[in-house]
Amino acid sequence: MPVGDRASPVTLRIGVLTGGGDAPGLNAAIRAVVIRATALGHEVFGIADGWAGLLAEAEPRPLAPRDVARILGEGGTILGTSRTDPRKDEASRRAVIECIRRFRLDALVAIGGNDTLGVAQWLHEQGIRVVGVPKTVDNDLSETEFCIGFDTAVTVVADALDRLRTTASAHHRVVVVEAMGRDTGWVAAFGGLAGGADLILVPEVPVTSEDVVRTMKRRRAIGDPDILVVVSEAAEIQGLEAQTAVDRDAFGHVRLDQRAIGAVLARHIEQRTGIEARQVVLGHLQRGGSPTAVDRLRATRFGNAATDLVDAGRSGVLPVHRSGRVDVATIQDAVRETRGLSDDIIELVRRFAGPLD
Ligand code: F6P
Secondary structure, three states, X not given: OOOOOOOOOOXXXXXXXXXXOOOOOHHHHHHHHHHHHHHOOOEEEEOOOOHHHHHOOOOOEEEOHHXXXXXXXOOOOOOOOOOOOOOOOHHHHHHHHHXXXXXXXXXXXXXXXXXXXXXXXXXXXXXXXXXXXXXXXXXXXXXXOOOEOHHXXXXXXXXXXXXXHHHHHHHOOEEEEEEOOOOOOHHHHHHHHHOXXXXXXXXXXXXXHHHHHHHHHHHHHOOOOOEEEEEEOOOOEEOOOOOOOOOEOOOOOEOHHHHOHHHHHHHHHHHHHOOOEEEEEOHXXXXXXXXXXXXXXXXXXHHHHHHHHHHOOOOOEEEEEEOOEEEEEEHHHHHOOOOOOOHHHHHHHHHHHOOOO
């Protein structure tokens, strides 16, 4: 018997997992999936630690609305997460599919970014019903304007700049703030603009070390007592050698924190301008703690929509944010390429926090 406005003729066993780097708002998304699925008469099972949970054959845990009643504002993920690629060898590929069958999961909701959703797309191609939810503080998935976690990360950067402005001002220093962003400058650009940074350096906008030095000198010459620079961890500054990142994660991505671009840049500025400079790496502070109201709402809307897509029998798709509305895209399109800063944001960065002539 159909329950409520349910489209599925049968009660579904829906597995939910969170994969990749954690992001504030994951719990809000899990909560939305559980509440919506239960209202539709389906059952939800939480898979531990992303794809690793299926490889380890860890029994998924049943999730009822009371299990998620108090997690809306909690950071992290009650399910745990990991960077695990089950496509890495034939045995893992077989194991993950067998595990889904053994646990009699009719469908999966995979909450993640490019890597997690890449695996979701592969499972979809293997005939497993999978719906995605866009999550990454980097905000670089295609097809969607916003991902879960991004707004909180931006807020952390803006708050940090407010604090750093006062100490930079007291000491008449330059402070270089290193922000996250694997291939793109979304967090640095939005956080830097919101926090009034004087110079924002992102991978999408080429800049030279001379541009940076000249800008620092010009700012000092026009009487700026303190100068805040936001640099994305992936930014390339021509003429400046970042440190060599050695380690890679399971998906082959280099550890960008090991480039130490913020430290390298601060040292360069001090040596070349004589202005005292310090650096702050915001790192995982950008991913920790309670999600903003915006992230809670986005996560709730995405989790709700993803569950409706599962209920409607869809697979290989995910809810996305377009012009304020929740729309649907294919996972394949969402992961096809990392989405860099849009032209209007690049222009805003140039006008408000670009190098000076
Ligand atoms: O992809 C999200 C992200 O936070 C990147 O911005 C960053 O480079 C990376 O993850 C850090 O990963 P980890 O948590 O494994 O150090």
